Each structure stands twice: as C-alpha cells, then as structure tokens.
Amino acid sequence: MNQPEQSQLGKASAYTDRYDASLLFPIPRATKRAEIGIEATPPFLGADLWTAFELSWLNERGKPQVALAHITVPCETPNIVESKSFKLYLNSFNSTRFASAQDVQARIRADISEAAWRGAEHPGTVGVRLTLPEQFDREPVHELDGLSLDRLDIECTQYQPAPELLRAHFDEAPVSEVLVSHLLKSNCLVTGQPDWGSLRIAYSGPQIDQEGLLQYIVSFRDHNEFHEQCVERIFMDLWTRCKPIKLEVYARYTRRGGLDINPWRTSHPQQLPLNTRTARQ
Structure with missing residues (x-):
C-alpha cells in the first residue's frame, strides 16, 4: 500500500x-x-x-x-x-x-x-x-455562487480543525442556504506548503450558525491534509454535528505545478458542478 x-x-x-x-x-x-x-x-x-x-x-x-x-x-x-x-x-x-x-x-x-x-x-x-x-x-472565469461568509467580522483563534465550533439551530424551522468563503487554507500533508481555496456549502436542514461556520473554515489554516481529505473532513463534521437533510461541499483550490484540484461531495445524487475556474485559479 x-x-x-x-x-x-x-x-x-x-x-x-x-x-x-x-x-x-x-x-x-x-x-x-x-x-x-x-x-x-x-x-x-x-x-x-x-x-x-x-x-x-x-x-x-x-x-x-x-x-x-x-x-x-x-x-x-x-x-x-x-x-x-x-x-x-x-x-x-x-x-x-x-x-x-x-x-x-x-x-x-x-x-x-x-x-x-x-x-x-x-x-x-x-x-x-x-x-x-x-x-x-x-473557458470562463466565475466565482462560486452563494452568500459570502467572509462579510462577518469574527475573531479567529483556532488554526487546527475545530468541529466544536459548528452549531445549528435544531429548535427552529429548517432552511435551505448556499454559503461561500474564500478563506479556506490548508497545507500539503507531506511538504507543509500552503494550499489556498474557496469553499461552497449548500444545505437544507437546521440553520447552521454562520459565525461558527466561518471560524471552523478558518481553523483549517495550519492543518496538513490533501485537498480531497480536507473536503471530506468538512463534509463529515457538518453531517454529524449539524445534521442537515441534504448537504453539498465543493472546494476550488488554486493551482500548483499547473494543476488545480477541486473536490466535490454531496449527500444526494445530482449533476456534477461545472469545472469552471475562479479568478484565483
């Protein structure tokens, strides 16, 4: 292996x-x-x-x-x-x-x-x-669609994945939202070199606390893992802690060595997202 x-x-x-x-x-x-x-x-x-x-x-x-x-x-x-x-x-x-x-x-x-x-x-x-x-x-250039989490003025103190930051309002009516952030950063699992990305989260279910979600995304900043593994970790943390009915997580990472890698995970069958690069790619 x-x-x-x-x-x-x-x-x-x-x-x-x-x-x-x-x-x-x-x-x-x-x-x-x-x-x-x-x-x-x-x-x-x-x-x-x-x-x-x-x-x-x-x-x-x-x-x-x-x-x-x-x-x-x-x-x-x-x-x-x-x-x-x-x-x-x-x-x-x-x-x-x-x-x-x-x-x-x-x-x-x-x-x-x-x-x-x-x-x-x-x-x-x-x-x-x-x-x-x-x-x-x-070949178009287009940003991820959704409400920007980056508009929030938050304090960030954790730079390793902190799923405890994720909270959802289970006592309120469910919602459907599409949220985006350009503040995703992780590092290569082996070399520690920085990997920069934009993240799109679409879900239906208990409303996820947006400030906590943005703090959670930022908490990957010093984390060493491959792109695919980071996105699956984000999916699983949201799936288990916020218990959405439907969930989709899509990251577009900037290119390195002439390659970009854009993992997409969804809880339900649907059409693949278009492989359209963002301005940073």
Whole structure:
C-alpha cells in the first residue's frame, strides 16, 4: 500500500519527457477516511475535478501541441492520485508523439483510471476532456455562487480543525442556504506548503450558525491534509454535528505545478458542478 511519504513530494525529481505511466502514484483513500469515522461506504457521492493547464505532446511530424485537460475522478475510486506524480506523468508526454488529441485523451483516461481504481473489485473509468487552443477563449472565469461568509467580522483563534465550533439551530424551522468563503487554507500533508481555496456549502436542514461556520473554515489554516481529505473532513463534521437533510461541499483550490484540484461531495445524487475556474485559479 502506497503511503504519502513514499511519493515524490518534497523530493528532488528527475523530469522525463518520454511517456511513462509508471510515474503515477496512487494513495488509498481508506486510511484518511477511517480517521473521520468512515469505515465502509461513505455517506456521500461526488468527484474530484482536476484541471491540467500544462499539457503538451508532439504530433506525428514532431510539432508541439498544447491543450487543457479536465479530469473527473469519482470519489468511489479506492485511490487518489498524488498530484506531483500526476505532474511528472503529464511532463512525460512532452517529447512523445501521438497521432491525434483523441489518442492523448484516451491514453490519459486509461492510465488515470488504472491508478485511481487499482485494487478495486470492479474497476471503472475516469472522465477526461481536452480543450484545444481554438477553444481557449470559451473557458470562463466565475466565482462560486452563494452568500459570502467572509462579510462577518469574527475573531479567529483556532488554526487546527475545530468541529466544536459548528452549531445549528435544531429548535427552529429548517432552511435551505448556499454559503461561500474564500478563506479556506490548508497545507500539503507531506511538504507543509500552503494550499489556498474557496469553499461552497449548500444545505437544507437546521440553520447552521454562520459565525461558527466561518471560524471552523478558518481553523483549517495550519492543518496538513490533501485537498480531497480536507473536503471530506468538512463534509463529515457538518453531517454529524449539524445534521442537515441534504448537504453539498465543493472546494476550488488554486493551482500548483499547473494543476488545480477541486473536490466535490454531496449527500444526494445530482449533476456534477461545472469545472469552471475562479479568478484565483
């Protein structure tokens, strides 16, 4: 079983520009899920939405090609793919010849699917979509919709996850709200490098105290965990402490090394959010 400290994170790495799928480093989701009380089937659905901004290869005549890649990894996969290994893998396309963009798309889908589903009894596939240069100006920039929690003038004193800050009004009528904050910050599990993100929480149920919720979001500031793990921790803390009827948690993290990772978790089946980047991404 791969462990985060065994990855290339925080280590000097040799960059290869020849295709090499073995560079991908899957890490099991189960270990971190067990820490937040998930021992079997999680109480959520969802996916991790990746955007790769630095994808290039050679056509059959040796001419460089470029594209953006949008990758959708279902949260049902037993593994996440460590992001630096993903970057090294994409770099291995740089001097590799492919007949078409469709061949590149198919290769990425096959390789990421194998890594993400490795060890699964019934492996599936990930989604991959390429955006070519003639389509670049169709890529929108849009902020997360919802009521901003950041408007609140609060005192913050806790910078490790503090679920005790979460409170809900169980003696009042249920509500439906969409709340957003740009103050999410956590750190890489291995290197401690800062990860910056915006967070959208949509729920129906007992009204969640907004000041406590914002203090809770800020409490991740010194916490070391991968993006996917932070979002699942936030989901589980809200699910168990505030007991919503429905809950959706969506984070959009700023890119590092040409990649952004945007985990989305929901308590009920619904359409995936659009993989639309925010201004900071």
